[in-house]
Amino acid sequence: MPNGILVFIEHRQGAINKTSFEAVAAAQALGAGAGQDVSAVVLGADAGVAREVAAYKLARVISAENPKLADYTSDAYADAMERVVRARDPQYVLLPHTYLVRDYAPKLAARFGKGLVSDCIRMKAEGPMVTFTRRLFLGKMDADVVAKGEPPVFATFQSGAYRADQAERGEGAQVESLPVEVGEVRMQPEAPFQEVKQAVDLSKADVIVAIGRGIKSQENIALAQKLADALGGDIAASRPICDAGWLPIDRQIGSSGQTVAPKLYVALGISGAIQHLVGMKNSSTIVAVNKDPEAPIFDIADYGIVGDLFEVVPVLTEEIKKLKS
Amino acid sequence: MKIVVLMKQVPNRDAILRVNREEKWIEEGDLSFEVSESDGYALEEALRLKEKKGGEVVVCSLGPQRVKSVIKDALARGADRAIHILGDNLEHVGPFATAKILAEAIREEQADLVLTGLQSDDYGYGQTGVIAAELLGLPHATIVIEVDYSGEQLRVKRELESGWYQWYTMRTPCLLTIQSGISQIRYATLKGIMAAKKKEIREVQPAADAAAAGEFQTVTRIYLPLKQKQTQFLGDGDAKRGAAQLAEKLRNEARVI
Ligand SMILES: Cc1cc2nc3c(=O)[nH]c(=O)nc-3n(C[C@H](O)[C@H](O)[C@H](O)COP(=O)(O)OP(=O)(O)OC[C@H]3O[C@@H](n4cnc5c(N)ncnc54)[C@H](O)[C@@H]3O)c2cc1C
Ligand SMILES: Nc1ncnc2c1ncn2[C@@H]1O[C@H](COP(=O)(O)O)[C@@H](O)[C@H]1O
Numbered sequence: 001m002p003n004g005i006l007v008f009i010e011h012r013q014g015a016i017n018k019t020s021f022e023a024v025a026a027a028q029a030l031g032a033g034a035g036q037d038v039s040a041v042v043l044g045a046d047a048g049v050a051r052e053v054a055a056y057k058l059a060r061v062i063s064a065e066n067p068k069l070a071d072y073t074s075d076a077y078a079d080a081m082e083r084v085v086r087a088r089d090p091q092y093v094l095l096p097h098t099y100l101v102r103d104y105a106p107k108l109a110a111r112f113g114k115g116l117v118s119d120c121i122r123m124k125a126e127g128p129m130v131t132f133t134r135r136l137f138l139g140k141m142d143a144d145v146v147a148k149g150e151p152p153v154f155a156t157f158q159s160g161a162y163r164a165d166q167a168e169r170g171e172g173a174q175v176e177s178l179p180v181e182v183g184e185v186r187m188q189p190e191a192p193f194q195e196v197k198q199a200v201d202l203s204k205a206d207v208i209v210a211i212g213r214g215i216k217s218q219e220n221i222a223l224a225q226k227l228a229d230a231l232g233g234d235i236a237a238s239r240p241i242c243d244a245g246w247l248p249i250d251r252q253i254g255s256s257g258q259t260v261a262p263k264l265y266v267a268l269g270i271s272g273a274i275q276h277l278v279g280m281k282n283s284s285t286i287v288a289v290n291k292d293p294e295a296p297i298f299d300i301a302d303y304g305i306v307g308d309l310f311e312v313v314p315v316l317t318e319e320i321k322k323l324k325s
Numbered sequence: 326m327k328i329v330v331l332m333k334q335v336p337n338r339d340a341i342l343r344v345n346r347e348e349k350w351i352e353e354g355d356l357s358f359e360v361s362e363s364d365g366y367a368l369e370e371a372l373r374l375k376e377k378k379g380g381e382v383v384v385c386s387l388g389p390q391r392v393k394s395v396i397k398d399a400l401a402r403g404a405d406r407a408i409h410i411l412g413d414n415l416e417h418v419g420p421f422a423t424a425k426i427l428a429e430a431i432r433e434e435q436a437d438l439v440l441t442g443l444q445s446d447d448y449g450y451g452q453t454g455v456i457a458a459e460l461l462g463l464p465h466a467t468i469v470i471e472v473d474y475s476g477e478q479l480r481v482k483r484e485l486e487s488g489w490y491q492w493y494t495m496r497t498p499c500l501l502t503i504q505s506g507i508s509q510i511r512y513a514t515l516k517g518i519m520a521a522k523k524k525e526i527r528e529v530q531p532a533a534d535a536a537a538a539g540e541f542q543t544v545t546r547i548y549l550p551l552k553q554k555q556t557q558f559l560g561d562g563d564a565k566r567g568a569a570q571l572a573e574k575l576r577n578e579a580r581v582i
Contacts, residue, residue, distance in 0.1 A: 243506030
């Protein structure tokens with residue numbers, strides 16, 4: 001009988017990705033609801049990581065070991081996790097929706113003839129019935145999803161779906177080391193690196209005016225720049241603006257760009273996809289200007305104007321100049 | 326070198342979406358459609374590789390007749406031929422079955438490279454390519470932002486979180502999922518559009534066992550996201566008045582100016 005919940009802990013060379021603890025919080029919540037115990041899995045022999053994880057309220061920490069797990073590769077991780085899942089036979093395998101997990105977890109699930117319930121933002125357990133909620137259409141819709149078929153169910157959680165500080169600590173879980181077989185690894189990683197030191201550090205900005213695809217063309221950026229100047233702030237952008245080369249990549253806000261929390265964040269013509277929101281949702285005051293009243297950016301905005309940014313921005317700039325003089 | 330590109334058609338990104346009566350999907354009747362964003366970049370990368378290395382670019386799309394517009398556009402941009410896996414309601418079968426149908430449809434092509442987008446703009450599973458790689462027995466790399474195939478070996482630059490990157494050396498054949506922004510996408514030329522008319526679009530049925538791979542996750546309901554904040558909407562449809570009100574609020578309420 002499949003039983004229990006496995007939660008995957010991501011670390012790189014001993015540094016744990018903290019969304020792993022959000023996944024622990026999710027697993028504990030599910031475990032409490034479904035009456036199942038929770039075990040954590042750490043890949044690669046790292047006693048420090050195992051010890052850190054063992055401080056949480058868990059049935060056990062499984063340290064799956066093989067020299068090939070020292071550097072992350074999708075081949076080695078999928079093999080190792082497959083061994084762990086087959087050995088433990090769990091009901092659920094929960095993972096943080098990180099770029100590393102995205103890279104190997106679908107391969108893992110495929111070995112069990114299924115995919116992942118990916119990038120969940122919520123979960124509700126009513127007895128044996130678990131409903132996962134995930135975003136569709138770049139954040140414009142939510143979908144409730146139930147998993148069917150044979151266990152295990154593989155699910156990943158968006159960063160911020162659960163809070164790491166809600167993960168319960170315990171008396172010290174047992175660490176079990178499990179040697180695992182890993183087959184051929186068909187890709188060779190080089191060391192991770194950052195591009196040339198970022199020229200602008202937006203994390204210290206008090207005011208950010210961010211533009212999205214609604215700005216339409218590179219020439220129109222001047223309009224937003226004037227607003228930023230009037231507010232004494234910095235200009236930033238969503239990904240497509242940097243992809244197009246209209247602004248340098250160090251002004252990109254979001255999961256693959258910078259994370260900011262200014263006093264004021266003005267989003268002009270940005271729809272509010274989850275990968276953008278994770279980079280700015282902790283800003284103190286959020287203003288959104290968008291012509292689509294259903295744009296998901298409004299879900300987290302304090303002030304919203306439904307309308308054409310080309311009408312709003314010049315007036316707003318003038319009004320702010322007046323107030324400041 | 327043979328490159329297969331998997332391309333999906335999705336509702337236009339600026340479309341106003343309405344939940345359908347069954348609350349399982351959206352009303353499609355009056356929607357317009359376009360290619361999922363990262364798939365356009367996957368095609369562009371394939372065309373650039375072909376320009377350097379020679380060979381053939383084959384696009385493959387699964388969906389109803391309307392996806393022909395995505396296919397024709399890809400052929401006009403320079404793809405050589407296409408496979409259209411025809412089926413109604415196959416869009417909703419879930420990531421595993423989708424990947425299986427696609428993998429079976431391209432298996433015989435024995436491509437050197439399979440390129441996909443990293444994530445579709447509608448369901449956004451972010452996994453179809455990786456599952457297809459597993460089913461085809463190919464190594465893969467995801468969130469690829471640069472491809473270096475100047476030498477003998479294929480090196481790909483993967484995006485990690487928060488401005489970090491990592492190069493991987495891959496062996497071919499392999500599958501890459503391409504991130505938006507890898508390069509600037511070309512437009513179709515008039516000449517390309519004319520040439521596309523003569524290119525092959527092969528219609529195929531999904532392999533029976535693939536189509537029957539089954540759903541392991543079911544959407545029970547879709548709905549507009551719940552609001553996380555009480556948003557004060559300003560201007561009431563009058564953009565200029567909204568701007569004036571906003572300036573006042575930012576000063577007196579939020580106290581940020
Ligand atoms: C792995 C991964 C990582 C990613 N990383 C990031 C990231 O770091 N940062 C990021 O931003 N994105 C990231 N993305 C992309 C993200 O999913 C979205 O595609 C992107 O954020 C959309 O940008 P946008 O809002 O500018 O464009 P769109 O979604 O096209 O939105 C444009 C908006 O402008 C509005 N608009 C149009 N015209 C006007 C007008 N005249 N006046 C007012 N409003 C108007 C429209 O209603 C629409 O809401 C990532 C995606 C993936 C899969
Ligand atoms: N119906 C489809 N037809 C062709 N390619 C698809 C289809 N569905 C998914 N894909 C490919 O798989 C990628 C990832 O999709 P997803 O797993 O839904 O996020 C897309 O960017 C496409 O390249």
